[in-house]
Amino acid sequence: MQLKEQFVDCTRIDVPIGQLNAQAREIRRKILKMITHARGGHIGASLSETDILTALFFHTLRLSPETMADPDRDRFVLSKGHASEGLYAVLAERGFFPKAWLDNYLKADCPLTIHPTNQVPGVEANTGALGHGFSIAVGMALGAKKARRPCRVFVLTGDGELQEGSNWEAAMSAAHFKLGNLTWIIDNNGLQLVSSIKDTMGIEPLEDKLRAFGFDTRHVDGNNAENVAALLDALDYDGGVPHAVIAKTVKGNGVSFMENVPEWHHRIPTEEECKKALQELVS
Numbered sequence: 001m002q003l004k005e006q007f008v009d010c011t012r013i014d015v016p017i018g019q020l021n022a023q024a025r026e027i028r029r030k031i032l033k034m035i036t037h038a039r040g041g042h043i044g045a046s047l048s049e050t051d052i053l054t055a056l057f058f059h060t061l062r063l064s065p066e067t068m069a070d071p072d073r074d075r076f077v078l079s080k081g082h083a084s085e086g087l088y089a090v091l092a093e094r095g096f097f098p099k100a101w102l103d104n105y106l107k108a109d110c111p112l113t114i115h116p117t118n119q120v121p122g123v124e125a126n127t128g129a130l131g132h133g134f135s136i137a138v139g140m141a142l143g144a145k146k147a148r149r150p151c152r153v154f155v156l157t158g159d160g161e162l163q164e165g166s167n168w169e170a171a172m173s174a175a176h177f178k179l180g181n182l183t184w185i186i187d188n189n190g191l192q193l194v195s196s197i198k199d200t201m202g203i204e205p206l207e208d209k210l211r212a213f214g215f216d217t218r219h220v221d222g223n224n225a226e227n228v229a230a231l232l233d234a235l236d237y238d239g240g241v242p243h244a245v246i247a248k249t250v251k252g253n254g255v256s257f258m259e260n261v262p263e264w265h266h267r268i269p270t271e272e273e274c275k276k277a278l279q280e281l282v283s
């Protein structure tokens with residue numbers, strides 16, 4: 001289904017694919033500052049998803065602050081809602097709300113709460129209780145398909161999140177309803193809250209499961225925004241087959257002493273650690 005020409009004109013931003021990784025580095029810097037300043041948040045999870053969100057919000061999504069009320073806009077649902085800081089950082093950078101809000105993250109009168117709500121411009125669904133966002137996205141994609149709207153729906157889940165059975169009901173219905181307009185991206189960092197997924201409750205063989213559930217299943221380096229953007233460009237959104245992208249990521253990506261260390265799921269950097277991390281993220 002073709003988009004209305006006028007709609008493309010008003011929403012498509014043109015950040016060249018070759019600049020997305022540099023953009024992602026900037027987003028990481030913002031995440032670090034937000035969490036250190038607020039003394040709360042989920043740094044490992046937000047650094048894990050940064051490149052995926054950068055690809056989506058700076059390249060893929062046909063969406064802008066001006067077109068949030070257009071029923072034909074693309075939709076994005078952050079099902080791993082605990083990683084709200086990554087979403088807030090890209091939304092602020094894209095102009096959905098003033099960047100100054102990031103300085104007030106977690107303050108009582110600021111809409112930027114630890115789990116995102118639709119009180120925040122650009123946030124489509126309230127998430128944070130894991131296992132719900134995917135079903136919401138399936139509903140959005142089904143509604144769009146029935147209304148013959150050209151919008152596409154993208155949802156990002158964690159990998160530990162897939163231990164929630166509700167995801168598999170959503171997956172089953174996506175194929176049944178032939179939701180080619182739906183793309184399910186899995187932030188496959190191998191860790192969950194306090195330890196590895198493998199040792200907690202394994203989800204492998206993931207690719208076989210996704211294929212068995214009827215998904216066009218792809219792999220990508222999820223910590224390379226340029227690769228993610230190129231992959232999403234190449235999918236067939238009109239073909240009636242839902243898409244699943246296993247995005248291989250590293251929790252805490254970009255900061256050497258946070259990478260793959262489960263403790264950084266919850267830990268808040270000291271000022272000194274933040275400074276050290278920012279030094280690793282210079283362009």
Ligand SMILES: Cc1ncc(C[n+]2csc(CCOP(=O)(O)OP(=O)(O)O)c2C)c(N)n1
Binds near residue numbers: 045192251
């Ligand atoms: C229903 C539900 N159960 C438990 C939690 C607590 N919790 C927050 S993050 C998390 C781990 C999620 O791991 P994963 O989905 O792999 O995301 P990652 O942080 O690795 O990106 C858990 C169990 C929650 N938010 N919702």
Ligand SMILES: [Mg+2]
Binds near residue numbers: 158
């Ligand atoms: Mg994980």
